Amino acid sequence: MEGIDLHTHSNISDGTLSPEQLVHAAIEKGIHTLALTDHDTMDGLVLAQQAVENNALKIISGVEISSQWSRPSTKKSYGVHVVALNMQNPAPLNELLEQQKIIRAERAKQICDLLIPLIGEDIYLDVIIKVDNIPDRITRTHIAKTLVEKGYVSRPQQAFDKYIKEGKKAYVKFDGLGLQETIDVIHQSGGFAVLAHPTRYDLSATNIRYLIEIFSKFGGDAVELPPAIEPASTRQMVDRMIAEYNLKVSVGSDFHGDNMPWIRLGNIPRLKEGQVGIWESFF
Numbered sequence: 001m002e003g004i005d006l007h008t009h010s011n012i013s014d015g016t017l018s019p020e021q022l023v024h025a026a027i028e029k030g031i032h033t034l035a036l037t038d039h040d041t042m043d044g045l046v047l048a049q050q051a052v053e054n055n056a057l058k059i060i061s062g063v064e065i066s067s068q069w070s071r072p073s074t075k076k077s078y079g080v081h082v083v084a085l086n087m088q089n090p091a092p093l094n095e096l097l098e099q100q101k102i103i104r105a106e107r108a109k110q111i112c113d114l115l116i117p118l119i120g121e122d123i124y125l126d127v128i129i130k131v132d133n134i135p136d137r138i139t140r141t142h143i144a145k146t147l148v149e150k151g152y153v154s155r156p157q158q159a160f161d162k163y164i165k166e167g168k169k170a171y172v173k174f175d176g177l178g179l180q181e182t183i184d185v186i187h188q189s190g191g192f193a194v195l196a197h198p199t200r201y202d203l204s205a206t207n208i209r210y211l212i213e214i215f216s217k218f219g220g221d222a223v224e225l226p227p228a229i230e231p232a233s234t235r236q237m238v239d240r241m242i243a244e245y246n247l248k249v250s251v252g253s254d255f256h257g258d259n260m261p262w263i264r265l266g267n268i269p270r271l272k273e274g275q276v277g278i279w280e281s282f283f
Contacts, residue, residue: 004279005266006035006060007083007196007224007252010048012062013038016257019047022087022265027055028083029266033279035062037083039139040176041099060282061087064070064196065186066176067101071210078203079174080211081196082182083224083250086282088190093208096185101136107172108138112169115143118163119152126150140164141259156259166202180218192221192278194250199226199234209241216245222278224250239272240258248278 009015010022017025019036026034034057036048042063049059062085070077087093112124131137144159153159163170177185186193195215198208202215212223223242226235242249251268254260271277 003030003032003266004034004251004277005031005253005255005268006033006062006085006250006279007037007064007253008034008265009038009257010036010044011257012041012044013137014141014256014259016259018132019044020051022255022257023051023057023059025265027250028055031266032056033058033060033282035060035085037064037085037252039064040066040104041137041166042097044096060085060279061090061191063093063097064129065097065182066104066174067179067182068174069179069211069214070206071262076108076205077173078201078211079176080201082179082186082220083188083194083196083252084186085192085194085250085278086190087186090189090191092185093189093191096165096177103175104138105135107145107174108135110172111140111143111164111170114172115147115163118169119147119150121145121150123150136144141256145259170239175193179215183215183218183220186275187219192281193219194222194224196221196224196252197226197254198223198238199230205237208237212238212241212245212247216247220247222248222250224252225271227253227267228269235269239275242275249275250278 010019018100065082067080067082116122123146127142130142144156146247147153183193253267255263255265
């Protein structure tokens with residue numbers, strides 16, 4: 001299992017390394033199987049594949065899709081990320097991602113507009129410069145970094161906590177696809193659907209379990225294992241759900257470069273006995 005990282009980001013979304021730099025860093029780390037999973041775009045895939053050249057590194061096509069789900073009992077909608085891996089016919093997924101890009105671009109402008117009365121300045125032009133003037137690449141991380149640079153907060157997390165996370169005045173929900181539709185289009189594209197970092201959505205344990213349950217019922221293929229830094233009880237809960245619903249597992253660092261310097265490329269959790277890696281279905 002060592003040498004696999006199936007969840008990474010480049011500067012095509014909210015990472016700091018270019019796809020080419022990410023590939024070179026992976027080779028230096030001894031990684032042999034790498035998935036580039038930028039948010040709602042596969043625009044960096046060709047660049048990553050070209051950067052491999054004569055190295056043995058295998059690039060897996062990937063993307064992290066913004067989706068949503070709800071509980072019938074409460075009807076409240078929750079955001080969730082689904083990593084799509086190893087698409088054999090990416091056309092259906094690419095069509096969906098074009099819609100997601102429009103939503104992402106509109107959301108970024110809405111957030112910046114909501115910030116104007118809060119900080120007394122329109123920072124949109126400063127934000128869009130960070131993504132080479134391509135608005136559909138803007139994430140909240142870019143907005144948070146701009147707020148730091150402008151001196152409105154001292155660090156990116158403070159920008160989220162004060163302005164742009166759920167419940168704050170400049171928060172705008174990403175109105176993405178439903179979970180069932182997301183999984184279906186991944187399968188139509190000949191790929192595998194992975195529930196990304198299931199314990200990082202600020203959900204109760206009950207809701208995490210329910211999320212994994214409906215992900216399985218909707219045809220999801222694998223669950224991404226929590227990182228080793230999370231409590232053992234959290235990992236045990238996820239392991240139980242994976243076993244109960246006979247799901248495969250995926251491993252990824254969620255590497256973002258300097259935007260999250262505490263996350264190291266290739267630093268992934270270990271499988272427990274009986275767990276089957278989704279990558280075994282790739283080859």
